Amino acid sequence: MPRLAPATCGPGARITTLRKVLIANRGEIAVRVIRACRDMGLPSVAVFSDCDRTSRHVRMADEAVAIGASPPGDSYLRIDRIIDAARASGADGVHPGYGFLAENEAFAAACRDSGLTFIGPTPEAIARMGSKTTARRLAVAAGVPVVPGTDDPFGPDVGEEAIARAASRIGYPVLVKAVAGGGGKGMRIASRPEDLTGAIRAARSEAATSFGDSAVYLERRLARPRHIEVQLLADLHGAVLPFVERECSIQRRHQKVMEESPSPVVSASLRQRLTEAAVAVARSAAYTNAGTAEFLLDEDGRFYFLEMNTRLQVEHPVTEMVAGVDLVRWQIRLAQGEPLTLSPSDTLTPSGHALECRVYAEDPAAGFIPSPGHILALRTPGGPGIRDDSGVEAGADVPVFYDPLVSKLVAWGEDRLQATMRMRRALDEYEVRGIRTSLPFFKWLLARPEFAEARFHTAFLDELLQQRAGESFGAVDPSLEEVAAVAACVVEASRPAQVAAEPSRTVRDARRPDSVVRGWKARARLEGLRA
Amino acid sequence: MRFEVETGGRRRTIDVQPSGADWIVVVDGQAISANLAQVGSQWSLVVRRIDPDRGVTAPALGRPGRSHEVAIESRGRGEHAVYVDGHEIPVSILDPRNRRVRGRGGSTDATGPSVVVSPMPGRVVKVLVAPGDVVTARQSLVVVEAMKMENELRAPRAGTVIEVRVREGAPVEANTVLVVVEPDPE
Numbered sequence: 001m002p003r004l005a006p007a008t009c010g011p012g013a014r015i016t017t018l019r020k021v022l023i024a025n026r027g028e029i030a031v032r033v034i035r036a037c038r039d040m041g042l043p044s045v046a047v048f049s050d051c052d053r054t055s056r057h058v059r060m061a062d063e064a065v066a067i068g069a070s071p072p073g074d075s076y077l078r079i080d081r082i083i084d085a086a087r088a089s090g091a092d093g094v095h096p097g098y099g100f101l102a103e104n105e106a107f108a109a110a111c112r113d114s115g116l117t118f119i120g121p122t123p124e125a126i127a128r129m130g131s132k133t134t135a136r137r138l139a140v141a142a143g144v145p146v147v148p149g150t151d152d153p154f155g156p157d158v159g160e161e162a163i164a165r166a167a168s169r170i171g172y173p174v175l176v177k178a179v180a181g182g183g184g185k186g187m188r189i190a191s192r193p194e195d196l197t198g199a200i201r202a203a204r205s206e207a208a209t210s211f212g213d214s215a216v217y218l219e220r221r222l223a224r225p226r227h228i229e230v231q232l233l234a235d236l237h238g239a240v241l242p243f244v245e246r247e248c249s250i251q252r253r254h255q256k257v258m259e260e261s262p263s264p265v266v267s268a269s270l271r272q273r274l275t276e277a278a279v280a281v282a283r284s285a286a287y288t289n290a291g292t293a294e295f296l297l298d299e300d301g302r303f304y305f306l307e308m309n310t311r312l313q314v315e316h317p318v319t320e321m322v323a324g325v326d327l328v329r330w331q332i333r334l335a336q337g338e339p340l341t342l343s344p345s346d347t348l349t350p351s352g353h354a355l356e357c358r359v360y361a362e363d364p365a366a367g368f369i370p371s372p373g374h375i376l377a378l379r380t381p382g383g384p385g386i387r388d389d390s391g392v393e394a395g396a397d398v399p400v401f402y403d404p405l406v407s408k409l410v411a412w413g414e415d416r417l418q419a420t421m422r423m424r425r426a427l428d429e430y431e432v433r434g435i436r437t438s439l440p441f442f443k444w445l446l447a448r449p450e451f452a453e454a455r456f457h458t459a460f461l462d463e464l465l466q467q468r469a470g471e472s473f474g475a476v477d478p479s480l481e482e483v484a485a486v487a488a489c490v491v492e493a494s495r496p497a498q499v500a501a502e503p504s505r506t507v508r509d510a511r512r513p514d515s516v517v518r519g520w521k522a523r524a525r526l527e528g529l530r531a
Numbered sequence: 532m533r534f535e536v537e538t539g540g541r542r543r544t545i546d547v548q549p550s551g552a553d554w555i556v557v558v559d560g561q562a563i564s565a566n567l568a569q570v571g572s573q574w575s576l577v578v579r580r581i582d583p584d585r586g587v588t589a590p591a592l593g594r595p596g597r598s599h600e601v602a603i604e605s606r607g608r609g610e611h612a613v614y615v616d617g618h619e620i621p622v623s624i625l626d627p628r629n630r631r632v633r634g635r636g637g638s639t640d641a642t643g644p645s646v647v648v649s650p651m652p653g654r655v656v657k658v659l660v661a662p663g664d665v666v667t668a669r670q671s672l673v674v675v676e677a678m679k680m681e682n683e684l685r686a687p688r689a690g691t692v693i694e695v696r697v698r699e700g701a702p703v704e705a706n707t708v709l710v711v712v713e714p715d716p717e
Contacts, residue, residue, distance in 0.1 A: 361678070363650075370651050370678040377572055377602065400652045404678040431617050433602060439617070476618045480599075481539040482558060484613035484620035487576050487601045489534045490554050490567050492624060493547040 015337040018042060018093040018117060022086045023061070024107075025097030026076060028391035028407055029312070030057035033095045036328035045089045047082060049075035051399045056391055063089050070401045076100045079107050083114050093335065095119040095328075099403060102311040103130060103182075119335040121289045121310045128285045129308040132179050133217050135285075139305040142280040147296060147304040149219035153179040156204070156214045160197050166218055167196055173221040176200050178207030178214075182307070184254025185210045189221060224457035225296040227251065228263055228303065230278035231319045233330055234288045235340040242275035243319050244350040249456045250445070252368065257358050257438070257461065258445070259315035261322050262350045264416060264454035265297070274303060275348060281308060290316075290331045296458075314358065314408065317389060321354035321412040323347050353416040355423050357442045359390075359407040359430075361398045364441035364473050372400045376434030381426035385412040385419070388430075398435055406437065416454075420446060440473040535625040538613075542625075555581075566596070573602040573614075645687045647710040649703045653677030658699050664692045666712060673697065673709045690714035 021037050022045040023030045030046060034057060037044040046061035051070040058064045065085035068075035075081070077100055086094055094111050101107040102120070109123040120126075129135045133153045136146045150166050167174045167190065176199045178186025186207035188199035200216065208214040231243040247263035248256045266274065278293035285308070292313050294306040316327050325342065334340070363371045378394040390407035392398060398406060411426055413419030427443050445451055450460065534545045546557040553564045566577040579596035602614040609624040657674035660666060671683040672692070694711040697703060 366650065369682050370653070370680060372651060372678060376604070400677050402678060404680070428617060431600070431602075431614070433604070433614060476539070476615075476620055478539060480615045480618055481541070481620055482543070483576065483578060483597075483599050483601075484615045484622050485536045485538045485543055485545060486556050486558060486563070486565055486578065487567070487574065487599070487615065488603060488611050488613050488622040488624060489532075489536060489545045489547050490556065490565055490576075491574065491603055492534065493532045493554070494567070 016117060018332065018336055020045060020089065020091040021093040021095055021119070021332070022047065022065075022082070022089060022091035022116075023057070023095050023097060024076070024082045024101055025095070025099070026052055026055060026057055026391070026402065028389050028405060029097040029099075029314075031060060031391050032389055033097060033328055034060050036326060036332065039326070040329060040332065042093075042332070045085070045091045047076070047085050049401070051397070051401065054396070056393055056396065065089055070399065072100065072401060076402075079104075079110050082107075083110055083116070086111075086116055087114065091116070093117045093119055093332070095331070096311065098311050098314055103309070105130060117335050119289070119331050120312075121287055121291060125285050125287050126310045129287075129291075129310045130180065132177065132181065132307055135281075135307055136305070138284045139281050142277075142284040144277040144280055144305045145303065147219045147222065147306065149175075150217045153215040153217050160200055163200055163216075163218065164193065164196055168193065170218055170220050175219045175221045176203040176216050177219055178203060178211060178216055180211035180213040180215070181207060182309075184251075186216075187254065222296055222298050222304070224459065225298050226263070226265065226456070227256075227294065227306075227458050228266060228274065228297045229292050229294040229313075230275050231313070231316065231327070232278055232282050232287070232291050232293065233327070233334060233340055233342070234282055234291070235334050236288055236337050237339050239340045240279045240282050240287070241340050241342055241344060241347055242278050243323055243347045245271060245274055246315060246318055248315060249458050250461050251458055252461050252465070254458075256315065257360075258356065258442070259318050260353065260355045260416075260419075261318040262353065270301065270303075271348065277303070277305065281305060289334050290327055314405070315356050317387060317408060317410045318354040318356045321387070321410060322350040322352055324351060352412055352414045353419045354410060354412045355416075355419050356411075357409045357423065357427070358405055358438070359409055359432075359442075360438045361404040361406050361435050362438055363436035364438055365436070367470065368438070368441075370400070370404050371436040372398045372404070373435045374398075375432060377431065378433075379429070379431040380407075381409070381429035383422075383426075383429075385422045386410070386426045387412070388426075406432075406435075409442075417452075420452065444473045537623040537625060538620060564596075573600065575599075576601045644693060645690065645712045645714055646708050647672055647684055647686065647712065649673075649675050649684065649705060649707045649709055651675070651677045651682075652705050653682070653703060655697045655699055655701045655703060655709070656681060658695060658697065660692045660695065660710065662692050662695055666690060666692060672712075675703060675709075684709060686710075686712050688712070688714040 020043045023033045034044045043062040045063045046058045047065050047067045048058045049070045067081040067085055094116050096102040103126055105123040105126040108118045108126055111118040139146050148170055154163050173189055173191045176188045186203050188203040190196040190199040203216050204214040226249040228245050228247055230245050234240040244262045245266050246259050246261040248259040250258040281293050290312055292309045295303045296306055297303045320327055361371045362368045375394055375396050380388045387410040388407055392406045411419050411423035413422050424446050430439055532547050536543050536545055543559055548555050553566050556563050556565050562581045564579045564581055568575045576599045577596040579594050600616055604612040611622045613620050613622045653675040656676045660672050666686045668689045669685045671685050673684045674681050690712040693713045697709050
């Protein structure tokens with residue numbers, strides 16, 4: 001049972017100086033945190049599972065500790081082993097990244113009990129926000145509107161008739177959501193009363209498997225809402241600072257695939273109301289360190305608090321780009337007890353516009369199925385306004401055990417149009433061979449008029465994909481097909497044919513099929529062609 | 532050298548011959564010149580149209596061409612994955628002797644049983660059908676979890692399940708046969 005004791009913060013908080021930070025994560029976010037540590041002159045400790053022995057985060061960190069077998073339950077979710085790794089390496093700070101143990105209050109408490117500084121909120125704040133119904137009550141108490149729904153959870157013993165009565169009070173379509181849920185898991189839509197029983201059963205079963213808690217609650221499903229969220233930083237001395245909002249309405253099956261800041265539809269006055277609401281929710285939870293308050297914005301410009309994420313978000317770079325801050329560095333400084341010294345006028349005035357594409361190891365041409373495997377070649381884009389937060393490189397294997405995110409491509413521009421053009425340029429520069437990625441999908445999406453005009457809502461992408469009915473994203477210009485055919489033939493013609501029976505590597509000169517020359521000579525001729 | 536090539540559902544006849552530092556390439560009767568230079572594991576290809584007035588012998592110096600980034604992965608038996616400016620384009624170089632795609636065969640038989648395979652390695656979380664079940668086209672048969680996501684694998688056509696080869700909880704490799712469906716007669 002999560003304790004709801006007040007957070008240990010206030011003017012008396014001491015300033016500690018961290019000496020070494022263990023990163024309880026993997027992939028791009030571990031690389032991101034290691035970079036911030038290095039920028040601050042802080043030694044870093046990576047942890048790794050069996051299949052991550054040669055992963056980039058392990059080789060980048062100053063120290064590395066093996067923590068078990070590849071399935072997350074045997075390694076990255078093992079609180080005991082991560083605490084042991086911190087002790088053994090002499091780390092005094094722990095950064096959880098996102099996912100895995102980042103929103104697990106038992107982990108934050110275990111760090112505290114072991115004398116380690118958890119770089120994130122208190123276990124109490126994590127517990128408060130981890131329960132969606134508690135978070136809703138806190139928001140209501142703070143005077144922040146929430147999506148109409150049920151205030152109390154329906155435990156596993158509550159019958160379907162009672163839930164059905166609540167649903168008809170709220171009105172259809174209604175969402176059945178797991179109290180412990182997140183990331184679109186344990187969530188089902190009932191469009192009509194007849195769908196409710198199936199939706200409750202499916203949400204409960206998924207919630208029980210994913211979160212070990214089958215309690216659910218109901219929320220009215222808004223028509224065509226946009227997802228708007230507010231990044232917050234809060235120090236141990238009572239200061240809470242909001243940033244310019246992010247918009248994350250482009251989602252596939254409730255998973256964000258693209259984010260931007262600022263939102264193209266949020267006015268200065270709406271921004272003020274949104275950020276004030278976010279601060280009110282954070283204060284009511286005695287929140288510290290970095291967090292994000294998520295809202296839905298309806299077509300009439302009304303907003304509703306959805307939930308608070310008690311961690312660094314995947315999409316934090318877009319905020320960093322328009323605010324000119326390093327949020328991970330601030331997380332570390334705030335965990336050390338340092339006061340927030342940023343000015344609200346800076347964090348609430350966007351400098352330019354930033355977009356982020358989540359590059360996943362999945363095949364958009366085959367219904368976005370996962371595409372783990374060996375990366376044969378990788379060329380990442382660069383140049384003005386481009387940032388690639390990647391956890392992989394050429395020669396790496398993308399394992400099957402974890403999230404398919406391999407990189408986050410971020411583009412900054414003076415305005416949204418320039419950011420879009422830079423992103424499209426960077427997507428063209430980006431090359432990955434060996435595994436399939438969502439890059440072709442993003443090239444297609446960014447060329448759509450709906451994207452240019454920012455005409456989207458949280459179900460927009462799913463609707464658009466449904467209309468396409470599996471049509472390929474790689475609709476290749478026929479002139480490129482000809483180039484491909486020509487290239488294959490020329491390379492074939494210039495390739496010295498391998499003759500297996502000749503140990504002296506005698507090859508035939510492809511340009512003179514009758515001639516037989518020594519391998520090095522044919523090679524030399526070829527090199528001559530590569531002027 | 533002459534090649535028969537299939538790409539994008541279209542067959543082309545391509546003649547390739549060296550000419551100084553370039554290659555003269557004739558695609559279905561249209562002549563172009565190509566300059567190919569290796570860069571690490573990939574190629575830079577500059578393609579120029581040939582000016583009919585000056586002919587193929589005109590020097591390349593000063594003539595503009597289109598610049599492409601190319602990478603080629605051989606999949607064996609004439610099958611290639613060619614990447615042009617980041618677009619993956621499958622190219623089959625047909626066997627010059629019989630003009631058939633090399634190594635093809637074993638493709639799905641339109642009348643035989645349909646085999647549903649796992650497209651990626653993962654773990655079977657749900658088996659939704661049993662032998663004897665009648666299924667509709669695109670009906671979900673098996674749910675395979677990989678990379679934290681559940682993927683529903685569906686029936687390619689309407690028919691009857693004649694075999695289920697996996698159990699819930701079992702790990703599967705890519706291309707593991709999960710379910711065999713006997714399609715309904717057309």
